[in-house]
Amino acid sequence: MSIWLLVHPTLAFLAAPLLPGIINRTKAYFAGRDGQPLLQTYFDLAKLFRKGAVYSRTTTWLFRAGPILSLGAALMAVVLMPLGELPTVWSFQGDFILLVYLLAVGRFFTVMAALDTGSSFEGMGASREMQFSMLAEPVLLVGLAALARGTGCLTLSDIAANISWQAWSQYGEGLILIVVALMAVFLVENARIPIDDPNTHLELTMIHEVMVLDHGGPDLAYILYGSALKLWTLSVLLVNIMIPIHTDLLLLNVVVSLLGVLCWAVVVGVIESTMARLALIRIPQFLVGAGALSVLALILIKK
Amino acid sequence: MLTLLFAIGLLVFSGIAALFAGRSPLISTVIGVSGALVSCVVGLVPAIRVLSLGTVESFRTVWQVPGGSFYVELDALSALFLIPILGVSAICVLYGGQYLQVYKNENKLGWAWLWVNLLIASMVLVVVARNAILFLVAWEIMSLSSYFLVTFQYYRKGVREAGWTYLIATQLGTAFLLVLFILLGESGGSLDFDHFMFTHGSWSGISANVLFVLAIIGFGTKAGFVPFHVWLPEAHPAAPSHVSAIMSGVMIKTGIYGLLRTLTFLGSPPEWWGWLLIGIGMTSGVLGVLYAIAQHDLKRLLAYHSVENIGIITLGIGIGVLGISIQSPQMIALGFAGGLLHVINHAFFKSLLFLGAGSIIHATGTAEVDRLGGLLKRMPWTGVTFLIGAVAISGLPPLNGFISEFLIYVGAFTGAIQKTTPLAPLIGVIASLALIGGLAAACFAKAFGISFLGEARSQHAANPHEVGWIMRSSMLLLAAGCLLIVIFSPRLIGMMSSPIAVITGLPTTSLLMELQPASDWLWTILQVVSIFLGLLGILATIRYLLLRRKQVELNVTWDCGYVQPSSGRMQYTASSFAQPITDLSRLFLGTSKTFIPPQGYFPEASSFHTDTPDWYRRHIYGYLFSGLCWLSSKLRWFQHGRVHLYILYIAVTLLLLLIWNLG
Structure with a gap:
């Protein structure tokens, strides 16, 4: 049993940087390019860890603490999130609230670090990040409440264990709504198209990328790794709902879920390739719409 | 009980002594502060004893007032509210001792100390009074002494106007309480609280509902429920900062106390009371924080945050009341425990933030966020403690705001997965708590980020000095309180069972049983949080090792090649930071914009100004x-x-x- 506790965190810590690689390859394929290597994020991380750093004279210790806090929070979030039936180290009623708020801690300090530079670009990114995340948080929590109501459980592990094909046949329409709502949250939280464009630093589009403009070296590596982990955590949440595999063979379940996560990265790549970025003023509407879906899901699921 | 009466006496006595020693500001301050400190420490002893043992201590004597009797009682509910009233006020008074010295030439400090000590004494009396006349007298002394503190700088026009607003609001609120107690006394046959204890059957349904609404309006005015909140954003910025800290952190909680005490008189609540409380909590919470984001004045911003936090407390109480009417013991325990814990939490972090704002005013002479910037470098102590307060009030782990919000959340979630519960109010609680959390984080990213980070935006902020040791240590004490509450939260949660038993009339043991799992969850959270903090240490060490032999340079912030990039004027301001959110919620806020665009080929002057006056006030x-x-x-x-x-x-x-x- 105890060895199983470490399986998902270890996998996530090792494989999380693969997800941006898969997404980028998919996008390259759609654009007719060869694209960067699948392992590009690993190469980037290795390069950045070897580099020195340049700090602005305006900044304080908070600028240096920001990446540490955001990576720390992402690491803890991974540990709290179960992959399918794999047990987690900590599981208690309402653990998903802690998970959501840990991600919020990481975001809060990323914003702080951005404001610490005194740059108006980063201020702009920080302001937008806070605006969108404040709208995304209710969607996420109401969506989780709908999952809790459907399964009758209040821990992430129990929720993951209780979503089965049978659950899909009983309240599938609710689950579809939840998946759509959580997908919206996924795209916002991970700064993907159609919300944000991870490839540009152009001021018209910048939200998340611009906040880390002044970070370099190991700090930037922490940020990159942290966002890969966040991508992983929320992907796992979605995969747990979409691929509820509960066979007797635990190993098979794990492998299928893992493949699910990788396939989900391909889907994200497809979404990013086939959609245009939304205008900034449309994003709140997008999120409020997602919120309406999650409330509807909560009402639809009668248990 | 007698110890507590002695503390009240000492507070009044030292206040009067400070007034008579008013000729020398220093002696007057020493008498006022030391009297308050000693009596608060003395008074905390019986409060903690009663809270941990769950006993009741009372004292009763005749009083030559028609219908009145000097009847005081210390039960667990009173004791719980005494903790912030005595503990937090003491720290704020300590801060005030140094803070007020700036005003010693313009004001008579003796009066200020008399009113502060009277305010604390009357708050103590409010929560222990068990006779309606005594309660109302204490309530009025509390209102009037705080009115005189708000108008401390009476020579300023704005302050006098704020004082008027406060006085009118508080007197109107008391008028509703007068009616409430007359009706209660009419049915009970006496004005002593123990005669009010009726089972639900003795009341005709309509009158219990009327009494409940009267209590909501009367006590809600003090607590700051929307739309009775209009006095808070006026009075808190006008008062000296340590007084704002006491008023916002502690005094408005007497409104919550009064509401809870009234609930004990009214018997088992019908379901719509829970709905109403949750509705009030949602509107106060969301509107409070939205107004807060739109403010430019740090103390006004904090005042609106009090409205928000009172909303969160009311959400907790609402879940508890809903739990009583649908008989869900889990919702009762978690809702009330979360609400009550948030009362204490808010007292700590809000007072801390007001003291931090006071330090900023002390150092820079302004509380306009848009004129500040870069204070963290010059004022590291104030900066770090303010940051702790900001993280706590945003409900982020690992600080105490998260713990109470977590309990309220789980209360709502347990309700949502039960079949019999009405779903709508619980969806409201979950969605509004999440929205409030996100907005509060945005608001404090603005409040802290714009004032403490970046470069100075005006001459005010260019050369601030860190405040003195007494002011620093008061802020440090409150920040330490925020941390200690987290560390002891698994134990504290058990102590909530006796106050909840007083409110609901349920046996303490069964409540303790309901709270036991919550205590286990909090233990786990504590584990997660300590591992998280350890992990941060490891990551910091790795970063240090990685950078040890590397080239680490200092340079300017990336500036796109401008000549004078990091002059503070080019930075994002508080208004620009908040603009997307205020624009999004313009329906509720009614922010007015004044824009003078640049004109001609070589424009010289242009300006942009936003103003968000209170819609309800206007x-x-x-x-x-x-x-x-x-x-x-x-x-x-x-x-x-x-x-x-x-x-x-x-x-x-x-x-x-x-x-x-x-x-």
Whole structure:
């Protein structure tokens, strides 16, 4: 049993940087390019860890603490999130609230670090990040409440264990709504198209990328790794709902879920390739719409 | 109990002594502060004893007032509220001792100390009073002493106006309480609280509902429920900072106390009370934080955050009340425990933030966020403690705001997965708590980020000095309190069972059983949080090792090649940071914008200004009071100064009374 506790965190810590690689390859394929290597994020991380750093004279210790806090929070979030039936180290009623708020801690300090530079670009990114995340948080929590109501459980592990094909046949329409709502949250939280464009630093589009403009070296590596982990955590949440595999063979379940996560990265790549970025003023509407879906899901699921 | 009465006596005595020693500001301060400190420490002893043992101590003696008796009692609910009243106030008074020295030439500090000590004494008396007359007298002393503190800088016009707003609001609130207690006394046959204890059957349904609404309005005015909140954003910025800290962190909680105490009189609540409380909590919470984001003045911003946090407390109480009416013991325990814990939490972090704002005013002479910037470098102590307060109030782990919000969340979630519960209010609680959390984080990213980070935006912020040691240590004490509450939260949660037992009338043991799992969850959270903090240490060490032999340079912030990039004027301001959110919620806020665009080929002056006045103040109370004014002006002919006609009025009145009496 105890060895199983470490399986998902270890996998996530090792494989999380693969997800941006898969997404980028998919996008390259759609654009007719060869694209960067699948392992590009690993190469980037290795390069950045070897580099020195340049700090602005305006900044304080908070600028240096920001990446540490955001990576720390992402690491803890991974540990709290179960992959399918794999047990987690900590599981208690309402653990998903802690998970959501840990991600919020990481975001809060990323914003702080951005404001610490005194740059108006980063201020702009920080302001937008806070605006969108404040709208995304209710969607996420109401969506989780709908999952809790459907399964009758209040821990992430129990929720993951209780979503089965049978659950899909009983309240599938609710689950579809939840998946759509959580997908919206996924795209916002991970700064993907159609919300944000991870490839540009152009001021018209910048939200998340611009906040880390002044970070370099190991700090930037922490940020990159942290966002890969966040991508992983929320992907796992979605995969747990979409691929509820509960066979007797635990190993098979794990492998299928893992493949699910990788396939989900391909889907994200497809979404990013086939959609245009939304205008900034449309994003709140997008999120409020997602919120309406999650409330509807909560009402639809009668248990 | 006698210890507590002694503490009250000492507070009053030291206040009067400080007044008489007013000739020397220093001696007066020493007497006022030390008297308050000693009596708060003395008073905390019985409070903690009662809270941990769950006992009841009372004292009763006759009082030569019709209907009144000097009847005081210390039960767990009173003891719980005494913790912030005595503990937090003591720290704020300590801070005030140094803070007020700036004003010693313009003001008579003796009066300030008299009113502060009277305020604390009256708050203590409010929560232990068990007779309606005694309660109302204490309530009035509390309102009046805080009014005199708000108008401390009476020579400023804005301060006098704020004082008026506060005085009118608090007196109107008390009027509703007067009616409430008269009705309660009428049915109970006595004005002592123990006669009010009726089972639900003895009341006709309508009157319990009326009493509940009266209590909501009367106590809600003190607590700051929307739309009775209009006095908070006026009074808190006007008062000296340590007084704002006491008023916002502690005094408004007496409104919550009064509401909870009234609930004990009214018997088992119908379901709509829970709905109403949750509705009030949602509107106060969301509107409070939205208004807060739109403010430019740090203390006004914090005042609106009090409205928000009172909303969160009310959400917790609402879940508890809903739990009583649908008989869900889990919801009762978690809702009330979360709400009550948030009362204490808010006392700590809000006072801390107000003291931090006071330090900023002390150092820079302004509380306008848009004029600040870069303070963290010059004021590291204030900066770090303010950051702790900001993280705590945003409900982020690992600080105490998260713990109480977590309990309220789980209360709502347990309700949502039960079949029999009404779903709508619980969806409301979950969605609004999440929204409030996100907005509060945005607001404090703004409040802290713009004032403490980046570069100075004006001359005010260019050369601040860190505040003195006494002020620093008061802030450090409150920040330490925020941390200690987290560390002891698994134990504290058990202590909530006796106050909840007082409110609900359920046996303590069964509540303790309901709270036991919560205590286990909090242990786990504590584990996660400590591992998280350890992990941060490891990551910091790795970063240090990675950078040890590397080239680490200092340079300017990336500036796109401008010549003078990091002059503070180019930075994002508080208004620009908040603009997306205020624009999004313009429907609720009604922010007005004044924009003078740049003109000509070589524009010299252009400006942009936003202002978010309180909608309720302007559109509800503004019209209400101008209507009243118009009505009274119509009655003016009645009062003309002709004495012989006045005598006629008296004669006619007497005649009419005679006729009425004969008939």
